[in-house]
Amino acid sequence: MRxxxxxIAPFVAGKLAEHVSVASPFYVATxxxxxxxxxxxxxxxxFATTRTIPAGAGDAAPDTVPAATASATPVAAPLIVxxxxxxxxxxxxxxxxxxxxxxxxxxxxxxxxxxxxVGEDAAELETAAEARALLDACVAELRESGAPVTGELLESxxxxxDVARQILRRAAELGAGAIVVGPxxxxxxxxxxVTARIAxxxxxxxxxxxxxxxxxxxxxxxxxGPADPATIWxxxxxxx
Amino acid sequence: xxxxxxxxxxxxxxxxxxxxxxxxxxHASNARLTIITAAGEPRSGAMIALASGAxxxxxxxxxxxxxxxxxxxxxxxxxxxxxxxxxxEQPIRQAILxxxxxxxxxxxxxxxxxxxxxxxxxxxxxxHHILHHSPVPVLIVHEDAPRKALDIVxxxx
Numbered sequence: 001m002r003x004x005x006x007x008i009a010p011f012v013a014g015k016l017a018e019h020v021s022v023a024s025p026f027y028v029a030t031x032x033x034x035x036x037x038x039x040x041x042x043x044x045x046x047f048a049t050t051r052t053i054p055a056g057a058g059d060a061a062p063d064t065v066p067a068a069t070a071s072a073t074p075v076a077a078p079l080i081v082x083x084x085x086x087x088x089x090x091x092x093x094x095x096x097x098x099x100x101x102x103x104x105x106x107x108x109x110x111x112x113x114x115x116x117x118v119g120e121d122a123a124e125l126e127t128a129a130e131a132r133a134l135l136d137a138c139v140a141e142l143r144e145s146g147a148p149v150t151g152e153l154l155e156s157x158x159x160x161x162d163v164a165r166q167i168l169r170r171a172a173e174l175g176a177g178a179i180v181v182g183p184x185x186x187x188x189x190x191x192x193x194v195t196a197r198i199a200x201x202x203x204x205x206x207x208x209x210x211x212x213x214x215x216x217x218x219x220x221x222x223x224x225g226p227a228d229p230a231t232i233w234x235x236x237x238x239x240x
Numbered sequence: 241x242x243x244x245x246x247x248x249x250x251x252x253x254x255x256x257x258x259x260x261x262x263x264x265x266x267h268a269s270n271a272r273l274t275i276i277t278a279a280g281e282p283r284s285g286a287m288i289a290l291a292s293g294a295x296x297x298x299x300x301x302x303x304x305x306x307x308x309x310x311x312x313x314x315x316x317x318x319x320x321x322x323x324x325x326x327x328x329e330q331p332i333r334q335a336i337l338x339x340x341x342x343x344x345x346x347x348x349x350x351x352x353x354x355x356x357x358x359x360x361x362x363x364x365x366x367x368h369h370i371l372h373h374s375p376v377p378v379l380i381v382h383e384d385a386p387r388k389a390l391d392i393v394x395x396x397x
Contacts, residue, residue: 094377101241183372196368199380200352205261206380208371
């Protein structure tokens with residue numbers, strides 16, 4: 001397709017410039033580019049490939065409810081905690097009281113990004129070992145709640161947006177009761193970040209916890225900031 | 241689990257669902273409820289004016305509109321829940337963040353979508369801003385979520 005276009009473009013451009021106007025090839029090019037963007041957008045799913053890596057046998061709690069039964073047992077809707085980036089552990093810590101209050105299964109998801117489109121970025125991406133370590137740390141953090149905790153690594157390919165898609169897909173499969181996420185780790189101005197996408201498209205309610213917001217300049221009275229994030233939930237608040 | 245809930249409303253169906261969940265939560269945890277709305281949309285450009293249609297109205301009309309929305313919201317709250325209502329003429333984002341701090345709220349409840357045809361297609365820009373800047377947990381309520389938020393955030397076990 002692309003090479004056919006490349007083959008006829010010089011000829012068509014010349015004809016257009018000759019018979020219509022000098023600027024017309026550029027207008028045609030603009031329209032075709034816009035059209036191609038639309039086509040790519042419509043078929044964007046064709047570019048996403050997915051693969052699930054099961055968590056190591058030693059990590060998974062043996063007594064967790066299989067995900068397939070989620071629709072049959074509404075009480076056991078798992079709490080999904082999606083972790084990633086520098087605040088992953090703090091987010092996990094903040095979810096502990098919530099997990100404790102619910103008592104139901106907690107499913108920790110972490111997405112390993114493989115950016116196949118941007119080769120130069122490859123060095124910055126996480127190794128499998130690092131991802132595993134991060135997930136294990138978060139799982140350990142959440143085990144404090146006493147609820148059964150399962151960790152799972154997902155893989156995404158291509159764009160950053162695929163991370164959100166993977167989490168949402170898995171959350172839907174698990175019949176998520178709620179999804180806990182941290183703040184977006186990257187400052188994105190135009191494209192929505194992972195958190196925003198999750199918050200926007202989730203099949204369940206989303207709880208966003210932001211361990212860094214206190215430090216950024218909005219310290220909340222009575223909350224010591226990231227050092228002790230769990231206190232936010234603990235009714236240390238004077239109100240009532 | 242929560243003692244002091246802040247819920248933002250704008251008259252949309254999404255905000256209504258958020259309010260429903262907030263009332264449930266307040267009921268279960270014996271919490272105070274504060275309902276906030278802004279008089280007038282953030283005047284940040286023609287896009288928003290186009291999107292919300294009614295935004296062409298002037299100041300007093302906006303204030304009346306906001307008060308009507310707030311009254312309707314407050315009427316839905318049962319008598320046994322202590323409720324505070326706030327109309328702000330500040331941009332809603334700043335107003336909410338300021339209120340979280342000053343009011344010592346421990347959770348913010350918001351709808352997943354904004355008001356208006358264009359903005360309802362994406363995560364409401366206000367929700368988006370709040371979830372990145374709020375020091376307390378933000379509960380984004382999804383209209384199509386099968387379960388009530390109360391079942392997820394149980395107060396006492």
